[in-house]
Each structure stands twice: as C-alpha cells, then as structure tokens.
Amino acid sequence: MPKRTDIQKILVIGSGPIVIGQAAEFDYAGTQACQALKEEGYEVILVNSNPATIMTDATIADEVYIEPLTLEFVSKIIRKERPDALLATLGGQTGLNLAMELSEAGVLSEYDVELLGTSLNAIQQAEDRDLFRELMRKLNEPVPESDIVHNLDEAYTFVKRIGYPVIVRPAYTLGGTGGGIVHNDEELEEIVSSGLKYSPVTQCLVEKSIAGFKEVEYEVMRDGQDQAIVVCNMENIDPVGIHTGDSIVVAPSQTLSDRDYQMLRNVALKVIRALQIEGGCNIQLALDPYSFQYYIIEVNPRVSRSSALASKATGYPIAKLAAKIAVGLSLSEMKNPVTGKTYSSFEPALDYVVTKIPRWPFDKFESANRRLGTQMKATGEVMAIGRTIEESLLKAVRSLESNVDHLLIPSMSEISDDEMEERIRHADDERIFVIAEALRRGKTIQEIHEWSAIDYYFLTKLEGMIKLEQTLTENNGSIELLREAKEKGFTDSFIAQLWNEEERAIYTLRMSEGIVPVYKMVDTCAGEFESETPYYYSTFEEENESAKTSKESVLVLGSGPIRIGQGIEFDYATVHSVWAIREAGYEAIIINNNPETVSTDFSISDKLYFEPLTVEDVMHVIELEKPTGVIVQFGGQTAINLADELSARGVKILGTKLEDMDKAEDRDKFEVTMKTLDIPQPEGKTATSVEEAVAVASTIGYPVLVRPSYVLGGRAMEIVYKESELLHYMENAVKVNPQHPVLIDRYLMGKEIEVDAISDGETVYIPGIMEHIERAGIHSGDSIAVYPPQSLSEEIKQTLIDQTIKLARGLNIVGLLNIQFVIQQNNVYVLEVNPRSSRTVPFLSKITGVPMANLATKVILGQTLAQLGYETGYGEERDEVFVKVPVFSFAKLRRVDITLGPEMKSTGEVMGRDATLEKALYKGLVASGMNIPTHGSVLFTIADKDKEEGVDLVKRFHAIGYHILATEGTADVIRELGIPVTTVNKIGAEKPNLLHVIREGQAQFVINTLTRGKQPARDGFRIRRESVENGVVCFTSLDTARALLRVLETMTFSSVSMPKFHQKEVIHS
C-alpha cells in the first residue's frame, strides 16, 4: 500500500520530561518518527515540553511547539494548526494518555483529527485491566489468575482455588504499599488485613504468583495489511518479579528452545493482530522453566523503552518504520535501512549477544530503598554487544561507570553470608555483584539458583568467569589465559590487578602479542547480506570489518547512561557536535553505550562504535581510527574523566587544553586563576584531612558549603552550619585524603545566575544569561531558571558579561564554558566554572536560536567565531520570557528526601514560554506536572529561621482567598496577624494531624522548610514523603513557593473589601 495522500499535516506528541520509566528512548523514537514523516513529504507539527531533546530542535519538524503536554495547551495547538492527523504512539504513556484525553474531550472529532497508528480502543484494551483480560479470554490466551477481594474470606476462597503463593496488591495505594507475596495462611491473613486497611476502597487484588518464571519480551511490528513480524525477543536474566526496566536483559533469548521461541512468537503475533496495532508493540510473557506453560504479563501498545533497546540491539529502526506504517506504508514495500538491499518485512538475525543493565540513582540517593520489585527505579541503562555472554555482560558492567571494571565491588567482601543470601533472594541493584561474591566464597550455583531462581545457564556462565579469575591469578603472565580472558571480556585493569601489574603493562603486553580487538558490524542479518551500516562493536576474534577511511576523522565521546546529574542534555550536545564535525568536512566517529539515545542511532554519525567509555575501550578505537583528535567537551563528566589518561597516551584532546580545564576544576589552581584575573569568589579552601577542614571552616566562618573535588551534579555536596555538622559530614559523606581533597567554601545566600558562553580563546560570545528563582544553595539543575534575567540591573549584567569574557580568555577556553555566579548585596561572585557543555546548552540554544554545540565544535576544529559571524559580547535578549523547570521522580523512589539542596535530584526538565514571567512560570509549572487550582488550602510547616519570610507568603495566599493550615507554632504567628488559620496537629497526635490532612487531600499545597538534621525519622521528612506519595505539591524552598504565588496572583482576583469611610470617632452620649 502506498502512503496516504488524504492527509498532509500530522501532529506528533512527544513524551515530555525525563522521569524514571520514561526517558531518552522517546527522544530517539520521536526524532526518528518526525524525520520519517518528513521524509515521506508530510508537514510535521511537534509538541513536547522537554527542551533538552533533539526532537524539539527546529529542524526536526516543520513547526515545533515546546508547550505543556496537557489537554488545554495541545487543544490550543490543534485549533491553531488544524492538523489532519495525530500520531501519539511514539510519545510513551504521556502521548497515549494525552491522545485519550483529546479524544474524550471531543477535540479530535471537533477538528476532524484522525488518530494514526493504533486506535484508542486498542489502547484501552491493552491498558485497562478488565478489558485486557476479556480480550485474552477471547483469544484463549492465559493471564495469571486473579481476583478482587474485599475481605479475608474472599481471599481464602481464591487461594483455595489456585493455591499458594499469591501476590496481594491493595487497590489504589501508591508504589504497592501494603502489598506483598504470600506463601501461607498466616501471611495471607497478615498481608490481606493490612492491605485492606491501606486501600482507600478496602480492596485487594489477589493474583497467582508466577515469580521465578522466565521473563521474555517480544518486540513486534504490524502494518495496515496485517503483516506482522517479530523484531527481537529478549530474555531477562532476573526472573519474573522484577520490573523489566530494572532487570538485566539479554537479546536474543538464550535459554528458549525453538519450540518455546515459536510458541511465544505465535502468541505475540496473535496479540498484536487482535489489537490491530499499526506500528510497534511490546509483549511481556512469563514462561515456566519446567514446562510449556506460559502467561501474558503485559502488552504495551506503542513504542517503548524496550523497542529502543531492540532497535539498537538489532539495528532495526522500529520507531522510524512505525511512523511510516502509521501513514499507510507496509513492511514489505519499505527497504531495510540497514542493508539497503533487503526489505523491512523480515526478522533480524543476530550473530552476537546483547546485554542491557539498568543504571540506578542509588549513588545519589543513599537513603533510597534499593530493593527491586514491580516499580521501576532505574534512570537509565547501558547496552553492550559481544560474541560471548561473558564479553557482553562485562562490557555492560564497565559501561555503567559505577567505578567497577569487573563483576567485583571490593567492599562486597565484607558482607556477612547471611546478608549475601538475603541480597540474592531479594534483589537490589547490586545483585549480580553479590552473586559473583557468593561464587568467590565457594557457594554453589545450586544454592544461588535456589535463592534467586536465575537460570542455571546464566549462573554457570558467572561461575566460569569467577573460575577464570582464579586460574588467571594462579598463572601470572600466561599469554594463553590472557587471550582467553580478553575473549571473555575481562579488562586490562582487572587483569592487571590479578597480576599485580600496571594497566598499561597489560596493554603493552597484549599489543606485543597481537591480542587486539576487531570490530564487527551490526547488520540485522548475521552477515547474510552485504550491509553499509557504520555500526560496530568490538570483540576478540579474527576478522576486522571496520576499516579506517581516507578521510580525516574526529572522535566524539558520548555521555553514557542517563543518570541524575548527567541527563539527555549531554546527548543533545553530542549529537550536535557530530553534525557540526560532518558539516566541517570531517568524518565524525562516536563512541557511546546508551541504547536509549539519539546519538547511538547509526544514521547520526559516520561511524558508531557501541562500546564502553573506558580508557582501554576508547584507546582501541583510537588505535584503529587514528582520528585527528578527540572531543570530550560534550559527553559530560564521563568524557572529561577520560581526557587525562587519553592525553597521557598521546591522544590529542581538541578544544580547551587539559591544563586549562584543570585550572577551572582544580580548586587551588582555580583560586590562583581567579586572583590573577581579579575576579571575586566566595572565600574557600581545599582540605585534605578532617582537621584541616575544621580549621578552614572556622577561618572562613559558617555556614560553609562542603563537597569533594571533581563531581558532577553536586554529589555529596552539603551546606553545614556548625562544626558538629561538618564533622558528621567528613565522617560519613566523603573519604578525604590528599588524592581526594574536600572543598570548603563560604556559603553565600544570594541570587544565583548561570551563564553559558562560547569562546575561541579570543572572541567570547554569550548567548544568554539565566537567573535562578531559588537562591544559591539549591543545585542549578534543580532550580527554576529564567531567561532573560528579570531582576538584574544593567550594571550587574555588565559585570557578569565582563567577568565571563575575562574568564573565558583567562582560561584559554576553546569551545563551551558554563559559569555559575552568586550575587550578594550587589556583589558578583563566581561559584564555579565548567569548561565544557552544560545542562543548559539545549535550553539556551533553542530559545536564543544560537546553535551553541555546533559553533563550539567548529571553534574546536579551528574556525574562529568571527569567521562564524559572532563577535565578543552578549546576545540580544528576547522579549519573551522562558523558564526551565526541573522535574523529579520522587514518587518512584521511596525513602528519598525531596528537600532541595546542593545535591541534584531532578531527572528531567520542561520549558515554559510566554510574554510575561508569570505566564511562562504557569506553563512551566503545569508542564512539570503541577496542578494549579485557583483556590484551596495551603499547609505551612516551616522552620523557625524561615518564619518571617513565611509570614509574607501566608498573607499573600490569604489575600487571594486560600485557606491557611499550619502547625501550632506557625499557626500562632499567623493568628496574631489576624489571618484565619486552622491548626493541624503534629504527626502522631489526634486527628486532624498533618498526615491526615495530606492523605485526605485537604491541602492543595504543602510548604515545608528544612529543620536541621537529615535523618529521615524527622517529622519533616514524613510530611514531604507523604505529600509525594499522595500527589500533593510540596515546596521545600520558599522561593519556589513565591514563584507559584506570583502565578496564582495573576490568575486570580484579590478579594479586598472597600475602604471604610473616614469617620471621626463619634462619642455617644
């Protein structure tokens, strides 16, 4: 079927901000979809609230709207643009939900907008539990048996019918509160009773437990002609019971026989046909490890995280083809873009093993509950390709950048056997490492299987790796074993450790023995057809398929997995850098390992190496490609961290020189530089011991900001107010020594300003200055940033500009730099200088129209800014106001304190844009997921130090008609002002206490400021968590609350009674 000609204009919905469970994969999918539709000649209108994405670049669609993904705003766009059709299946759950809302509100029918891809009916059938079960019954396909129970007797009746174990899920509680797995009557009684109590509707779902089954996923595609194919199947190493997004996954399946494979394939095709999906679909199945019994767990009627993984794992571009299917094309008439010769209606054949490991944020959130279960907790993932399981797995492990180069976490040797068993039985993020430790302690794979239910096939592989470690140790220097170890994916650094050598020595030894990796192509067809795809992975075999071309090349290092502090913004810059390199006439080569992103789409660069970002792996590519130089500025800390060692091995780092970077990042050198340039910074010093730290702090005076040197995202950064707090920090948060000094700065509580600039060493161009809503002390990534600055005098602005120029020149910056300033009492201080691409590059590039990463790359490659048409100075400010609002994933991370501070906690961001600050803020807050009712109640629980400031907010909330709730101390102060207030009892006291008010939705907003002491047991912590878990907006910064007030004040009319007549006091006689 040729493509449709009855539609011309298509609206594509993106997935909004990055949150846990919905990440960069939708930038990849959405970008592909928009490009595919444009390629077919359609006019593409895109709406997405996330400015950090490639898909929201002006070139990706014909019209790009960065607006909140809500019914209100998308309806406006539909009214204005009048698209013929809507494509929502590439925007994740957000896209689907929005399409559903638009349809239910009648907007689609009113404006005659056709929904492409998959019908709403199909979406409902896949997502609504009852409709889904109904469909499965009709198809005669099994789903785990379940029932809704209202009391204990009903639960017993169910269990009598299907037996133990069962899973109990209380209805309408967040994060599965009160639920659990039940093995016997005793547990049933306990868990069902408490579950019924937790459930606001006194209901529990009781479900047959299939924990321990193999979890297998099929990525399926279907076109309008009912042709359906399987792109890829994947097997979770972790059996059923852990969210697939939190599982270690291999592709293709390893332990399924052809009969199992085909049985499940048939099911997958049957389901996608029954749902009449036109596009991609993900089907999760559970297979009994001891029979052919299987269950369908879940169907995602859209492109998903798994389909991004499947695309990268096979080379088959699911999103691109899904978009084309949506406009009527069929699989058999579209060429396979990888081979360019064969067609898309085939099933990729892999001749390698792919491993995906999730990247969790627990390094940031130490208090978080690390136990894995049905709620996904990972922020990102890495993928690795190898020719053996071992190679693939170990490449993935070292791609995580968790300071491990092997299945070994040194501290693991200290845990007790009991703890070890417990951590294997109940998986947390480190289970694979715990299993490795158990094997090192001589535990058998039978024991580990009993604890984990992980298939013996995988456990045997792990056992083999541990044995090889031992053999290596016993045979120091054996070339034969060295070769075997490399084939099994061992790193030089780990072998060096076993052999008591330097890493470089192993590398040199290998080179002399000719033990070097070759690169194989990912071609979708296992070598059956010739392919032109420049998509490679390394392995230790014979034939190398990647040849250096005659063209001069430049290597760009990517940013690895998405994590807090290093998000999609860095992928954005990486992609732009690659494009700029190509524009400049070089061959652009990229190394990266994140399967979700646009940068690992093989059509972006001239050559893609899907490899770990370690010195060894990068050096291998460099040895082969001999690039002119390497660009490290865009890959965040990942790439920067490699720069020193690469340079030491003779690699040319392009752009700002390493010693200059060091001048910005090494505290002492930085101080010297600042002194030389005569730029003020908060007083501060480096300490290499606890004693020194105490001395420094007392000299400069509390409060001080303490942090380890060289960090991204403000990890382990804290503001301390007195010596005891400092000592606590030094003991618990950092390991201080001369190699790892701690920085101690005077904490200035002022206005924070962020500036990004491009410099060629001489010309320094500043596209924009951003002002933060929250005062200094809250990480810039978690602050609301406003462009252009709203409250700066021209004089201050000029100071900022002058200092930026001075710094860029003084540090000989060639490329990008990012500076954070604080303004206190009209004095400008520099907080930090980052000689690289920053989080705000995509935001600023989009709003100012200055292609920052592109310009920076060209400058790095030798052009001058003058040649590119820019001169020193500050870009002209736009009339409109743009705000960048952070988005958090707190609901998914239990036990994490949501208080904002110097450590970054947000996972994503949205943009709000309008004519005034208030309107822009409104959009930004709404886009970030905030519900903004114009009346209701605000609950104040604020620390004593904030009472004065808080009272001002109380007055203003009261003035616009909000009711005030407060705890006793605060309430008294408010009452004195003559403002009506309802006193709410403290936690634990009788009703109405704080928790009831929050749980029952009696407050629309909670304003809670931090009292000192960080232990979660504090009431404040419970208030904040309770708010998150009940979906109540909670502000921990008065600045953010004040910003909301500004919005509310412009939305509402004040209620102030008319002034009284001036009357003289009448004396009654």
Added chain:
Amino acid sequence: MKRQLILEDGSIFVGKAFGSEIEKSGEVVFNTGMTGYQEILSDPSYCAQIVTLTYPLIGNYGINRDDFESINPSVHGLIVKEATKAPNYWRNEMTIDELLRIKGIPGLEGIDTRKLTKLIRANGTMKGKLCSMDVDTNKIIEDLRNTPLKRNQVEQVSIKAPYASPGRGYRIVLVDFGMKHGILRELTKRKCDVVVVPYHTSAEEILRLNPDGIMLSNGPGDPKDVPEAIQMINGVLGKIPLFGICLGHQLFALACGADTEKMKFGHRGSNHPVMEINTGKVAITSQNHGYTVSAATLAHTELVVTHKAINDDTIEGVKHKQHAAFSVQYHPEASPGPEDSNELFDDFISMITANKGEKTYA
C-alpha cells in the same frame, strides 16, 4: 584439542574440536537461525553438508528427545562459535557435544564464524573438511578441489522400505526424499492416514496405494540427481492432488518442464520473508535450500508462480494451472522456525476435499 576447517579455496580456520573425532568433508553452508540447532542438525536436507551456525552460542538448552527431525542426523559437520558445555533446560538430556559423538559428527568451535559466513557469502558455498592439525593441508585442498560434490544424498537419507503411519483421515502417500519429521507431524495432526514411501517408488506403486493426496518431502542435494522422482511425479500429476516442499517443490517444477539452478549460497535460516503474490501477504518462513527453480524457465510450463522471496525475488511457490498440485520452496512445517505458513497443510487438505468433491459429481 585443536581442529581445523580447510576450505577448497585454501582458507583455514583453526579452532577447538568437539563432537566425534571422525574427519569429514562436505559442502560448507551457513544457517542464520538463532534457535533450533537440534532441528537443523537432524534435518536430512543437510546430508553431506557442514553447517555453520551464525548465532554464536549453541547448545544452551541441550538436546532433547522431541526435537529431532530425523533419527540419524546426516550432516557432515557442525561449526559454531561456542558449544555450551553445561546446558540447562527441563527437556535437556545431553549436550550437543555428546550427541555429535554418538552420531559420528565432527564439530568445530571457537572460530570466527562471522568471518566464515562472509567468506561463503562472497565466494558461494565451498567444499571443506574438518580435520586434525597434523594433516597435509595442501593435499586436503587438492583433494577437495578434485572431489566432486556427492550426488547420492537422497538415496542415503530416504527410507529403504515403505511404512505406514495410520490415521482415520485422508490417505496421503508421503514420498521421502529426506523427510523432516515435521511434515509427517503436520499430516498426523490433520488425522491423515500416511504411507511413507522411498524416494524411488514408482507412480504405479503409489497409485496402487490409492492415495487421496501425495506429499513430496524435502531432501538434500540437487533435484536433478533424482530423475526417478521426476518420472514418478509425471505419472501421478493430474490423477492425485499433490503438494511439494523444498526438494519436493523443485522436483515438481522439473517434472512440469521448468529448470532449476544452484544458488550462490542458498537460503538457510528462520527469517526469510515470502510474499503470496495473489494477496500480497507476507510470511516469515523457515528455509533451507541451495537450489532454486529458474524463473525464466517457467514461461513454457503449466506452472504459475504463487510465492516469491521478498529479498531476492527467487521463486518460493508454484501451482499447476490445470491440476490440483502446488509446491513451496520453504518449510511450512517450520521446526525450526516460524509457523506462519502452517496453513498450507490445511490448503492441501482442502484441495483434496475439493478434488474428491469434483470426482463425486463428475
């Protein structure tokens, strides 16, 4: 222990030995299926061939009693990147190494199978030999070059005497050119009363069994090496409904006057898209063939093309214009591979039903 694969073009791949110690030569081919190694190993169509599996990890779920496609595998060798030593599966009975030892099949692991695959892709299938490290390489290369490919594989793998697989449905005579069990399984599933006969059974003998339908099985080698079958097909065509698979398809085409030719490296795998020309429907099919019906030679025959390969336009299915007879190049019985085309067996049964209907009212 080391072992090597020596190819007629002089290439040598050195790896580790597994399976039987017997040295064997054969035509080296590759299969891209990611599952189904047991079915592939025991598919008689691979008789006298050395099979390279492109998926690197083979043997993960071991060998079980159910998934054999013939009782005695006739493949001459198996080449993999890694043969799993410790498989795990509830149906597992032995490792692939053990099976190969028992069945006298040499195996080679630890070589760059992708390099070998690409070599075959570039040069076409080649003769090769799996041998120990102490052989005279030049002599082996010379021998390989001078020894023509075997031409008697069908004789080798076909049964020696007929047998019945009784049922209460239609009587099907299944001519065994190297039949995969899957074909018999599909007929049995449809309650057929099957009589399996050797490849050289004459038309008269077949007609004497009074069948309702004739099924021509798959099998190894060049269809032109089985002239007796061509003669037999001509003797039954038009009298009894007929369905051919793979080699059976090629023989049917030859009998109808078309020609066949050898392909460069054939189609072997579980992911081959085939389009039904009438409906435009695409099925993902399981394939294993090194010869194909020449499209150009169909013009003068009574055959119409019903299916073609999407990737290279080769003929994947034909039917007779006059008679109740059709055939496909691929494997609707799957095992291994996708079961998308399974309904072709139903079509065969319907064709028989329709044909009987005509007879009754004729």
